[in-house]
Amino acid sequence: xxxxxxxxxxxxxxxxxxxxLLCAQDMNHEYMYWxxxxxxxxxxxxxxxxxxxxxxxxEVPDGxxxxxxKKQNFLLGLESAAPSQTSVYFCASSYRTITDTQYFxxxxxxxxx
Amino acid sequence: AQxxxxxxxxxxxxxxxxxxxxxTYDTSESDYYLFWYKQPPSRQMILVIxxxxxxxxxxxxxxxxxxxxxxxxxxxxxxxxxxxxxxAMYFCAYRNTGNQFYFGTGTSLTVIP
Numbered sequence: 229x230x231x232x233x234x235x236x237x238x239x240x241x242x243x244x245x246x247x248x249l250l251c252a253q254d255m256n257h258e259y260m261y262w263x264x265x266x267x268x269x270x271x272x273x274x275x276x277x278x279x280x281x282x283x284x285x286x287e288v289p290d291g292x293x294x295x296x297x298k299k300q301n302f303l304l305g306l307e308s309a310a311p312s313q314t315s316v317y318f319c320a321s322s323y324r325t326i327t328d329t330q331y332f333x334x335x336x337x338x339x340x341x
Numbered sequence: 342a343q344x345x346x347x348x349x350x351x352x353x354x355x356x357x358x359x360x361x362x363x364x365t366y367d368t369s370e371s372d373y374y375l376f377w378y379k380q381p382p383s384r385q386m387i388l389v390i391x392x393x394x395x396x397x398x399x400x401x402x403x404x405x406x407x408x409x410x411x412x413x414x415x416x417x418x419x420x421x422x423x424x425x426x427x428x429a430m431y432f433c434a435y436r437n438t439g440n441q442f443y444f445g446t447g448t449s450l451t452v453i454p
Contacts, residue, residue: 270444332386
């Protein structure tokens with residue numbers, strides 16, 4: 229049982245490049261989330277999903293797209309990376325209801341030059 | 342919009358002593374959930390404790406307890422018998438019934454041997 233894993237752990241992009249971050253969970257959780265964490269700020273919710281095939285916008289969705297084609301995977305895409313997207317990205321999952329604990333992945337450090 | 346405020350960027354405590362981390366939030370909702378997360382240098386977010394707003398009784402988890410004051414919109418974390426392993430960044434978080442999460446900016450806790 230690996231919990232929540234994120235790929236890659238580190239990445240450096242040039243402005244305008246695209247990339248996809250992969251989040252995988254093996255706990256059969258329904259809900260999955262993508263956050264970004266910036267210095268001096270708490271985590272901010274980018275997008276989330278309440279089940280396979282569904283996604284919804286969070287607090288800061290602009291510049292990102294997501295997909296949940298399989299229940300265990302939640303992809304975060306950057307179509308045209310900008311320096312403002314330099315951040316640490318965290319994925320999380322939870323079983324079903326809003327009272328359930330969120331389990332976080334180890335994070336991905338992304339730098340956009 | 343909901344906001345979460347942690348007014349103490351840094352705190353320190355002597356080993357074996359007790360420390361209280363402050364958190365206030367702003368919401369117009371009556372039903373919500375509050376959490377404290379710990380983020381050690383490894384960056385992994387770990388749930389410390391959670392509180393349902395409809396429960397008057399303060400949540401406790403071993404050495405960790407909260408003081409939940411719903412009318413004052415205050416949710417402080419008390420760590421008793423502090424240990425070196427408690428040193429980390431602590432985040433207060435609010436979750437509404439719409440499945441949106443809002444995090445505070447964090448409090449860095451140092452434990453002095």
